[in-house]
Amino acid sequence: YHEVCEAHLARIVRVDLKSELFSYSIDEQALTHAQLMDGKLLLVTNAADLAPAQVIERYKSLADIERGFRVLKSEIEIGPVYHRLPDRIRAHAMICFMALILYRVMRSRLAASQTGLSPERALALLRRIQHHRAKLPDDKTIEGVSSMTAEQVDILSAIGASKPDKNRQLTFL
Structure with a gap:
Protein backbone atom coordinates (compact mmCIF):
# COMPACT_ATOMS: atom_id res chain seq x y z
CA TYR A 1 0.00 0.00 0.00
CA ASP A 38 0.48 10.92 -19.96
CA GLY A 39 3.16 13.25 -21.33
CA LYS A 40 1.01 16.34 -20.98
CA LEU A 41 1.45 19.25 -18.62
CA LEU A 42 -1.74 20.51 -17.06
CA LEU A 43 -1.76 24.23 -16.35
CA VAL A 44 -4.20 25.50 -13.76
CA THR A 45 -4.82 29.20 -13.28
CA ASN A 46 -7.09 31.44 -11.28
CA ALA A 47 -7.14 34.05 -14.08
CA ALA A 48 -10.47 33.20 -15.68
CA ASP A 49 -10.26 36.07 -18.18
CA LEU A 50 -7.20 34.61 -19.96
CA ALA A 51 -7.54 32.56 -23.12
CA PRO A 52 -5.69 29.20 -23.16
CA ALA A 53 -3.05 30.61 -25.53
CA GLN A 54 -2.40 33.49 -23.13
CA VAL A 55 -2.03 31.07 -20.19
CA ILE A 56 0.56 29.08 -22.16
CA GLU A 57 2.38 32.26 -23.18
CA ARG A 58 2.60 33.44 -19.58
CA TYR A 59 3.76 30.03 -18.41
CA LYS A 60 6.54 30.01 -21.00
CA SER A 61 7.60 33.51 -19.96
CA LEU A 62 8.28 32.16 -16.46
CA ALA A 63 11.28 30.27 -17.82
CA ASP A 64 12.63 33.56 -19.19
CA ILE A 65 12.14 35.23 -15.81
CA GLU A 66 13.91 32.36 -14.04
CA ARG A 67 16.78 32.60 -16.54
CA GLY A 68 17.01 36.31 -15.68
CA PHE A 69 17.40 35.56 -11.99
CA ARG A 70 20.04 32.95 -12.79
CA VAL A 71 21.94 35.57 -14.83
CA LEU A 72 21.70 38.06 -11.96
CA LYS A 73 23.16 35.52 -9.55
CA SER A 74 25.87 34.08 -11.77
CA GLU A 75 27.05 36.35 -14.61
CA ILE A 76 26.18 39.72 -13.06
CA GLU A 77 27.08 38.38 -9.60
CA ILE A 78 24.48 40.30 -7.64
CA GLY A 79 24.49 38.45 -4.36
CA PRO A 80 21.86 38.52 -1.67
CA VAL A 81 21.62 41.83 0.13
CA TYR A 82 19.43 42.09 3.20
CA HIS A 83 17.41 45.29 3.37
CA ARG A 84 14.57 46.12 5.68
CA LEU A 85 13.58 49.61 4.61
CA PRO A 86 11.06 49.68 1.72
CA ASP A 87 12.94 52.38 -0.18
CA ARG A 88 16.16 50.39 -0.08
CA ILE A 89 14.39 47.22 -1.16
CA ARG A 90 12.86 49.07 -4.14
CA ALA A 91 16.23 50.65 -4.99
CA HIS A 92 17.98 47.28 -4.91
CA ALA A 93 15.27 45.72 -7.08
CA MET A 94 15.60 48.60 -9.56
CA ILE A 95 19.39 48.17 -9.76
CA CYS A 96 18.96 44.44 -10.39
CA PHE A 97 16.34 45.15 -13.05
CA MET A 98 18.53 47.72 -14.83
CA ALA A 99 21.54 45.37 -14.71
CA LEU A 100 19.47 42.60 -16.27
CA ILE A 101 18.12 44.90 -18.99
CA LEU A 102 21.65 46.11 -19.83
CA TYR A 103 22.87 42.52 -19.93
CA ARG A 104 20.07 41.46 -22.29
CA VAL A 105 20.49 44.47 -24.57
CA MET A 106 24.22 43.78 -24.75
CA ARG A 107 23.60 40.08 -25.44
CA SER A 108 21.12 40.81 -28.23
CA ARG A 109 23.37 43.44 -29.85
CA LEU A 110 26.38 41.12 -29.73
CA ALA A 111 24.30 38.33 -31.27
CA ALA A 112 22.88 40.62 -33.96
CA SER A 113 26.37 41.72 -34.99
CA GLN A 114 27.52 38.06 -35.03
CA THR A 115 30.59 38.66 -32.89
CA GLY A 116 30.27 35.25 -31.27
CA LEU A 117 31.00 36.82 -27.89
CA SER A 118 29.04 36.51 -24.69
CA PRO A 119 28.44 39.67 -22.64
CA GLU A 120 30.86 38.35 -20.01
CA ARG A 121 33.66 37.88 -22.54
CA ALA A 122 32.96 41.25 -24.18
CA LEU A 123 33.11 43.05 -20.84
CA ALA A 124 36.32 41.24 -19.93
CA LEU A 125 37.90 42.50 -23.15
CA LEU A 126 36.55 46.03 -22.64
CA ARG A 127 37.85 46.15 -19.06
CA ARG A 128 41.35 46.20 -20.50
CA ILE A 129 40.75 49.70 -21.84
CA GLN A 130 42.24 52.11 -19.32
CA HIS A 131 42.00 55.81 -18.76
CA HIS A 132 45.33 57.25 -17.69
CA ARG A 133 46.08 60.53 -15.97
CA ALA A 134 49.60 61.59 -15.15
CA LYS A 135 50.75 64.68 -13.32
CA LEU A 136 54.07 66.03 -14.57
CA PRO A 137 56.63 67.84 -12.36
CA ASP A 138 55.60 71.24 -13.75
CA ASP A 139 52.02 70.64 -12.47
CA LYS A 140 50.85 69.88 -15.97
CA THR A 141 48.40 66.98 -16.23
CA ILE A 142 48.18 64.78 -19.27
CA GLU A 143 45.55 62.16 -19.77
CA GLY A 144 44.39 59.68 -22.34
CA VAL A 145 42.84 56.33 -23.10
CA SER A 146 44.98 53.27 -23.73
CA SER A 147 45.17 52.12 -27.32
CA MET A 148 42.41 49.72 -28.27
CA THR A 149 42.60 46.48 -30.17
CA ALA A 150 40.50 45.92 -33.27
CA GLU A 151 38.41 43.45 -31.27
CA GLN A 152 37.61 46.07 -28.62
CA VAL A 153 36.64 48.58 -31.32
CA ASP A 154 34.40 45.94 -32.91
CA ILE A 155 32.73 45.23 -29.57
CA LEU A 156 32.04 48.91 -28.96
CA SER A 157 30.60 49.18 -32.45
CA ALA A 158 28.46 46.06 -31.97
CA ILE A 159 26.89 47.29 -28.73
CA GLY A 160 26.34 50.79 -30.08
CA ALA A 161 28.79 52.54 -27.77
CA SER A 162 31.11 55.22 -29.05
CA LYS A 163 34.87 54.89 -28.79
CA PRO A 164 36.06 56.74 -25.67
CA ASP A 165 38.11 59.84 -26.16
CA LYS A 166 40.65 61.24 -23.77
CA ASN A 167 38.08 63.23 -21.78
CA ARG A 168 35.62 60.42 -21.21
CA GLN A 169 35.98 57.24 -19.26
CA LEU A 170 33.94 54.12 -19.89
CA THR A 171 31.66 54.64 -16.93
CA PHE A 172 29.53 51.58 -17.68
CA LEU A 173 32.36 49.16 -16.92
Missing part, protein backbone atom coordinates in the same frame (compact mmCIF):
# COMPACT_ATOMS: atom_id res chain seq x y z
CA HIS A 2 2.75 2.46 0.93
CA GLU A 3 4.68 1.71 -2.27
CA VAL A 4 1.55 2.38 -4.32
CA CYS A 5 1.00 5.68 -2.52
CA GLU A 6 4.63 6.76 -2.87
CA ALA A 7 4.47 6.04 -6.60
CA HIS A 8 1.36 8.29 -6.80
CA LEU A 9 -0.72 5.43 -8.15
CA ALA A 10 -3.35 5.30 -5.40
CA ARG A 11 -6.03 6.61 -7.77
CA ILE A 12 -5.39 3.80 -10.26
CA VAL A 13 -4.42 0.87 -8.04
CA ARG A 14 -6.96 0.26 -5.28
CA VAL A 15 -5.41 -1.74 -2.45
CA ASP A 16 -7.75 -3.73 -0.22
CA LEU A 17 -6.46 -3.06 3.28
CA LYS A 18 -9.10 -5.30 4.95
CA SER A 19 -7.92 -8.42 3.17
CA GLU A 20 -5.63 -10.88 4.96
CA LEU A 21 -3.43 -11.23 1.89
CA PHE A 22 -2.31 -8.41 -0.34
CA SER A 23 -5.01 -7.77 -2.93
CA TYR A 24 -5.70 -4.92 -5.28
CA SER A 25 -7.87 -3.87 -8.17
CA ILE A 26 -7.31 -1.51 -11.08
CA ASP A 27 -9.66 1.43 -11.57
CA GLU A 28 -10.04 1.26 -15.37
CA GLN A 29 -11.54 4.74 -15.66
CA ALA A 30 -8.65 6.29 -13.69
CA LEU A 31 -6.14 4.27 -15.75
CA THR A 32 -7.70 5.46 -19.02
CA HIS A 33 -7.60 9.07 -17.78
CA ALA A 34 -3.95 8.70 -16.70
CA GLN A 35 -3.02 7.27 -20.12
CA LEU A 36 -4.82 10.16 -21.80
CA MET A 37 -2.89 12.69 -19.72
Whole structure:
Protein backbone atom coordinates (compact mmCIF):
# COMPACT_ATOMS: atom_id res chain seq x y z
CA TYR A 1 0.00 0.00 0.00
CA HIS A 2 2.75 2.46 0.93
CA GLU A 3 4.68 1.71 -2.27
CA VAL A 4 1.55 2.38 -4.32
CA CYS A 5 1.00 5.68 -2.52
CA GLU A 6 4.63 6.76 -2.87
CA ALA A 7 4.47 6.04 -6.60
CA HIS A 8 1.36 8.29 -6.80
CA LEU A 9 -0.72 5.43 -8.15
CA ALA A 10 -3.35 5.30 -5.40
CA ARG A 11 -6.03 6.61 -7.77
CA ILE A 12 -5.39 3.80 -10.26
CA VAL A 13 -4.42 0.87 -8.04
CA ARG A 14 -6.96 0.26 -5.28
CA VAL A 15 -5.41 -1.74 -2.45
CA ASP A 16 -7.75 -3.73 -0.22
CA LEU A 17 -6.46 -3.06 3.28
CA LYS A 18 -9.10 -5.30 4.95
CA SER A 19 -7.92 -8.42 3.17
CA GLU A 20 -5.63 -10.88 4.96
CA LEU A 21 -3.43 -11.23 1.89
CA PHE A 22 -2.31 -8.41 -0.34
CA SER A 23 -5.01 -7.77 -2.93
CA TYR A 24 -5.70 -4.92 -5.28
CA SER A 25 -7.87 -3.87 -8.17
CA ILE A 26 -7.31 -1.51 -11.08
CA ASP A 27 -9.66 1.43 -11.57
CA GLU A 28 -10.04 1.26 -15.37
CA GLN A 29 -11.54 4.74 -15.66
CA ALA A 30 -8.65 6.29 -13.69
CA LEU A 31 -6.14 4.27 -15.75
CA THR A 32 -7.70 5.46 -19.02
CA HIS A 33 -7.60 9.07 -17.78
CA ALA A 34 -3.95 8.70 -16.70
CA GLN A 35 -3.02 7.27 -20.12
CA LEU A 36 -4.82 10.16 -21.80
CA MET A 37 -2.89 12.69 -19.72
CA ASP A 38 0.48 10.92 -19.96
CA GLY A 39 3.16 13.25 -21.33
CA LYS A 40 1.01 16.34 -20.98
CA LEU A 41 1.45 19.25 -18.62
CA LEU A 42 -1.74 20.51 -17.06
CA LEU A 43 -1.76 24.23 -16.35
CA VAL A 44 -4.20 25.50 -13.76
CA THR A 45 -4.82 29.20 -13.28
CA ASN A 46 -7.09 31.44 -11.28
CA ALA A 47 -7.14 34.05 -14.08
CA ALA A 48 -10.47 33.20 -15.68
CA ASP A 49 -10.26 36.07 -18.18
CA LEU A 50 -7.20 34.61 -19.96
CA ALA A 51 -7.54 32.56 -23.12
CA PRO A 52 -5.69 29.20 -23.16
CA ALA A 53 -3.05 30.61 -25.53
CA GLN A 54 -2.40 33.49 -23.13
CA VAL A 55 -2.03 31.07 -20.19
CA ILE A 56 0.56 29.08 -22.16
CA GLU A 57 2.38 32.26 -23.18
CA ARG A 58 2.60 33.44 -19.58
CA TYR A 59 3.76 30.03 -18.41
CA LYS A 60 6.54 30.01 -21.00
CA SER A 61 7.60 33.51 -19.96
CA LEU A 62 8.28 32.16 -16.46
CA ALA A 63 11.28 30.27 -17.82
CA ASP A 64 12.63 33.56 -19.19
CA ILE A 65 12.14 35.23 -15.81
CA GLU A 66 13.91 32.36 -14.04
CA ARG A 67 16.78 32.60 -16.54
CA GLY A 68 17.01 36.31 -15.68
CA PHE A 69 17.40 35.56 -11.99
CA ARG A 70 20.04 32.95 -12.79
CA VAL A 71 21.94 35.57 -14.83
CA LEU A 72 21.70 38.06 -11.96
CA LYS A 73 23.16 35.52 -9.55
CA SER A 74 25.87 34.08 -11.77
CA GLU A 75 27.05 36.35 -14.61
CA ILE A 76 26.18 39.72 -13.06
CA GLU A 77 27.08 38.38 -9.60
CA ILE A 78 24.48 40.30 -7.64
CA GLY A 79 24.49 38.45 -4.36
CA PRO A 80 21.86 38.52 -1.67
CA VAL A 81 21.62 41.83 0.13
CA TYR A 82 19.43 42.09 3.20
CA HIS A 83 17.41 45.29 3.37
CA ARG A 84 14.57 46.12 5.68
CA LEU A 85 13.58 49.61 4.61
CA PRO A 86 11.06 49.68 1.72
CA ASP A 87 12.94 52.38 -0.18
CA ARG A 88 16.16 50.39 -0.08
CA ILE A 89 14.39 47.22 -1.16
CA ARG A 90 12.86 49.07 -4.14
CA ALA A 91 16.23 50.65 -4.99
CA HIS A 92 17.98 47.28 -4.91
CA ALA A 93 15.27 45.72 -7.08
CA MET A 94 15.60 48.60 -9.56
CA ILE A 95 19.39 48.17 -9.76
CA CYS A 96 18.96 44.44 -10.39
CA PHE A 97 16.34 45.15 -13.05
CA MET A 98 18.53 47.72 -14.83
CA ALA A 99 21.54 45.37 -14.71
CA LEU A 100 19.47 42.60 -16.27
CA ILE A 101 18.12 44.90 -18.99
CA LEU A 102 21.65 46.11 -19.83
CA TYR A 103 22.87 42.52 -19.93
CA ARG A 104 20.07 41.46 -22.29
CA VAL A 105 20.49 44.47 -24.57
CA MET A 106 24.22 43.78 -24.75
CA ARG A 107 23.60 40.08 -25.44
CA SER A 108 21.12 40.81 -28.23
CA ARG A 109 23.37 43.44 -29.85
CA LEU A 110 26.38 41.12 -29.73
CA ALA A 111 24.30 38.33 -31.27
CA ALA A 112 22.88 40.62 -33.96
CA SER A 113 26.37 41.72 -34.99
CA GLN A 114 27.52 38.06 -35.03
CA THR A 115 30.59 38.66 -32.89
CA GLY A 116 30.27 35.25 -31.27
CA LEU A 117 31.00 36.82 -27.89
CA SER A 118 29.04 36.51 -24.69
CA PRO A 119 28.44 39.67 -22.64
CA GLU A 120 30.86 38.35 -20.01
CA ARG A 121 33.66 37.88 -22.54
CA ALA A 122 32.96 41.25 -24.18
CA LEU A 123 33.11 43.05 -20.84
CA ALA A 124 36.32 41.24 -19.93
CA LEU A 125 37.90 42.50 -23.15
CA LEU A 126 36.55 46.03 -22.64
CA ARG A 127 37.85 46.15 -19.06
CA ARG A 128 41.35 46.20 -20.50
CA ILE A 129 40.75 49.70 -21.84
CA GLN A 130 42.24 52.11 -19.32
CA HIS A 131 42.00 55.81 -18.76
CA HIS A 132 45.33 57.25 -17.69
CA ARG A 133 46.08 60.53 -15.97
CA ALA A 134 49.60 61.59 -15.15
CA LYS A 135 50.75 64.68 -13.32
CA LEU A 136 54.07 66.03 -14.57
CA PRO A 137 56.63 67.84 -12.36
CA ASP A 138 55.60 71.24 -13.75
CA ASP A 139 52.02 70.64 -12.47
CA LYS A 140 50.85 69.88 -15.97
CA THR A 141 48.40 66.98 -16.23
CA ILE A 142 48.18 64.78 -19.27
CA GLU A 143 45.55 62.16 -19.77
CA GLY A 144 44.39 59.68 -22.34
CA VAL A 145 42.84 56.33 -23.10
CA SER A 146 44.98 53.27 -23.73
CA SER A 147 45.17 52.12 -27.32
CA MET A 148 42.41 49.72 -28.27
CA THR A 149 42.60 46.48 -30.17
CA ALA A 150 40.50 45.92 -33.27
CA GLU A 151 38.41 43.45 -31.27
CA GLN A 152 37.61 46.07 -28.62
CA VAL A 153 36.64 48.58 -31.32
CA ASP A 154 34.40 45.94 -32.91
CA ILE A 155 32.73 45.23 -29.57
CA LEU A 156 32.04 48.91 -28.96
CA SER A 157 30.60 49.18 -32.45
CA ALA A 158 28.46 46.06 -31.97
CA ILE A 159 26.89 47.29 -28.73
CA GLY A 160 26.34 50.79 -30.08
CA ALA A 161 28.79 52.54 -27.77
CA SER A 162 31.11 55.22 -29.05
CA LYS A 163 34.87 54.89 -28.79
CA PRO A 164 36.06 56.74 -25.67
CA ASP A 165 38.11 59.84 -26.16
CA LYS A 166 40.65 61.24 -23.77
CA ASN A 167 38.08 63.23 -21.78
CA ARG A 168 35.62 60.42 -21.21
CA GLN A 169 35.98 57.24 -19.26
CA LEU A 170 33.94 54.12 -19.89
CA THR A 171 31.66 54.64 -16.93
CA PHE A 172 29.53 51.58 -17.68
CA LEU A 173 32.36 49.16 -16.92
